[in-house]
Amino acid sequence: xxxxxxSITEASAAIKTKKVSPVExxxxxxxxxxxxxxxxxxxxVLLGEQALATARQAETEIMKGDYRxxxxxxxxxxxxxxDMEGLPTTASSEVRFDxxxxxxxxCVDKLINAGAIIIGKTHTHEFAYGIITxxxxxxxxxxxxxxxxxxxxxxxxxxxxxxxxxxTDTGGSIRIPASLCGTVGLKPTFGRVSRYGVTSLSxxxxxxxxxxRSVEDAAIMLGALAGFDPRDPGCVNLPVPNYxxxxxxxxxxxxxxxxxxxxxxxxxxxxxxxxxxAYLTLERQGASLETVNLxxxxxxxxxxxxxxxxxxxxxxxxxxxxxxxxYEDDVRTFLEAGELVPATDYIKALRVREVIKQxxxxxYERIDVLAAPTTPSTAAKVGQEAFTWPDGNExxxxxxxxxxxxxANLTGLPSISVPCGFSTENLPVGMQILGxxxxxxxxxxxxxxxxxxxxxxxxxxxx
Numbered sequence: 001x002x003x004x005x006x007s008i009t010e011a012s013a014a015i016k017t018k019k020v021s022p023v024e025x026x027x028x029x030x031x032x033x034x035x036x037x038x039x040x041x042x043x044x045v046l047l048g049e050q051a052l053a054t055a056r057q058a059e060t061e062i063m064k065g066d067y068r069x070x071x072x073x074x075x076x077x078x079x080x081x082x083d084m085e086g087l088p089t090t091a092s093s094e095v096r097f098d099x100x101x102x103x104x105x106x107c108v109d110k111l112i113n114a115g116a117i118i119i120g121k122t123h124t125h126e127f128a129y130g131i132i133t134x135x136x137x138x139x140x141x142x143x144x145x146x147x148x149x150x151x152x153x154x155x156x157x158x159x160x161x162x163x164x165x166x167x168t169d170t171g172g173s174i175r176i177p178a179s180l181c182g183t184v185g186l187k188p189t190f191g192r193v194s195r196y197g198v199t200s201l202s203x204x205x206x207x208x209x210x211x212x213r214s215v216e217d218a219a220i221m222l223g224a225l226a227g228f229d230p231r232d233p234g235c236v237n238l239p240v241p242n243y244x245x246x247x248x249x250x251x252x253x254x255x256x257x258x259x260x261x262x263x264x265x266x267x268x269x270x271x272x273x274x275x276x277x278a279y280l281t282l283e284r285q286g287a288s289l290e291t292v293n294l295x296x297x298x299x300x301x302x303x304x305x306x307x308x309x310x311x312x313x314x315x316x317x318x319x320x321x322x323x324x325x326x327y328e329d330d331v332r333t334f335l336e337a338g339e340l341v342p343a344t345d346y347i348k349a350l351r352v353r354e355v356i357k358q359x360x361x362x363x364y365e366r367i368d369v370l371a372a373p374t375t376p377s378t379a380a381k382v383g384q385e386a387f388t389w390p391d392g393n394e395x396x397x398x399x400x401x402x403x404x405x406x407x408a409n410l411t412g413l414p415s416i417s418v419p420c421g422f423s424t425e426n427l428p429v430g431m432q433i434l435g436x437x438x439x440x441x442x443x444x445x446x447x448x449x450x451x452x453x454x455x456x457x458x459x460x461x462x463x
Contacts, residue, residue, distance in 0.1 A: 016067055026075045077165035078105075084108050123136045131149065146181050147379065149168070154181040159463050166209075168207065171308065179429065186440070191412070194235050195235075214457055268377045274423070369433050375430065418451055
């Protein structure tokens with residue numbers, strides 16, 4: 001077994017049957033992590049000695065028959081927005097040079113309690129306020145961005161430095177890097193996973209979720225992460241189901257929504273062709289493709305930024321007063337702009353958001369899931385500022401990537417991005433599946449059924 005590129009599902013089976021030890025797989029991932037760190041820099045910090053000590057403990061427990069489940073002995077990473085007791089939470093920013101976590105974020109505790117081994121903390125775009133992750137490069141092409149803001153986690157997973165990791169998603173920050181780096185990225189329903197101990201970008205839009213190599217792996221991690229936590233006021237007290245895929249025939253008769261507007265209005269022709277071929281794959285497996293018009297689409301981006309800007313500025317207000325010179329220029333500009341948004345405009349954005357949510361609820365009376373491109377283009381070049389679309393119009397890289405992912409944040413709906421092909425430049429393309437509230441099981445089943453009849457996830461970057 002090529003351990004560092006194995007799935008969680010494969011590795012956990014080998015660990016459970018004692019064919020592979022947690023120490024062996026952790027050491028293999030750490031070796032790979034040190035190699036890729038020199039090339040693409042996904043890590044803020046590697047926790048080699050600590051990880052190996054935890055791996056030895058896991059090995060002892062498993063040898064004694066105390067097996068905790070699929071994550072026991074599995075090397076994972078966490079985005080450096082997540083607190084880990086005794087370690088800095090830098091948010092990839094000089095602003096946080098003196099911040100040391102006093103306890104674990106809820107998601108970190110969940111992974112540790114499941115027996116996972118945290119081997120490092122990964123880079124984010126500063127305070128998650130961007131989609132570039134400037135300190136990290138894409139493992140498929142080192143001249144390109146990994147996406148963001150969870151670019152470090154996506155790059156680490158794709159390059160074999162770990163078997164999975166934690167990301168956060170406010171306007172697409174799990175799914176964008178998943179698409180650009182060729183991994184699976186799952187943003188659960190708002191309120192499904194606790195955000196306690198996770199540095200906030202925009203409170204009403206933030207989500208925590210996994211990035212992995214397969215849909216099954218994402219289901220395993222979500223099962224460990226989900227659950228009520230009163231420390232997060234947005235967390236919902238609902239039972240946590242078993243998210244593992246249950247039905248490879250789920251597509252037979254399933255109503256898959258294909259957007260007639262918005263998602264294909266401005267998109268790279270090659271990406272569009274790859275996603276439309278994925279639609280045909282779903283149809284060949286029995287799905288019924290239903291063309292739908294997305295309601296109020298002209299308001300999505302305005303509401304996304306109308307909420308995100310003032311909420312982020314409120315969170316950063318004290319730090320911005322005390323340490324403005326330590327922020328990167330792009331993030332400081334956003335934070336200063338957010339302070340200029342009138343309260344009346346923020347309230348209007350909240351009200352329009354509720355109308356959007358209600359209109360999407362009505363949309364799902366006609367369909368079971370919506371399938372759409374995750375991003376309108378493959379990974380942008382480092383330093384690239386804009387895309388030029390076939391009609392000659394230009395769009396900033398930030399706007400382009402957020403545009404296709406933010407509807408799931410505005411509505412709070414669950415969405416999973418799964419690899420669906422490669423461009424002629426050998427860059428990954430992702431398709432996202434959006435479902436009804438708290439129907440993560442449905443989108444996992446659909447994504448798994450698609451993954452089962454394709455081989456995109458088996459491909460790894462040459463790094």
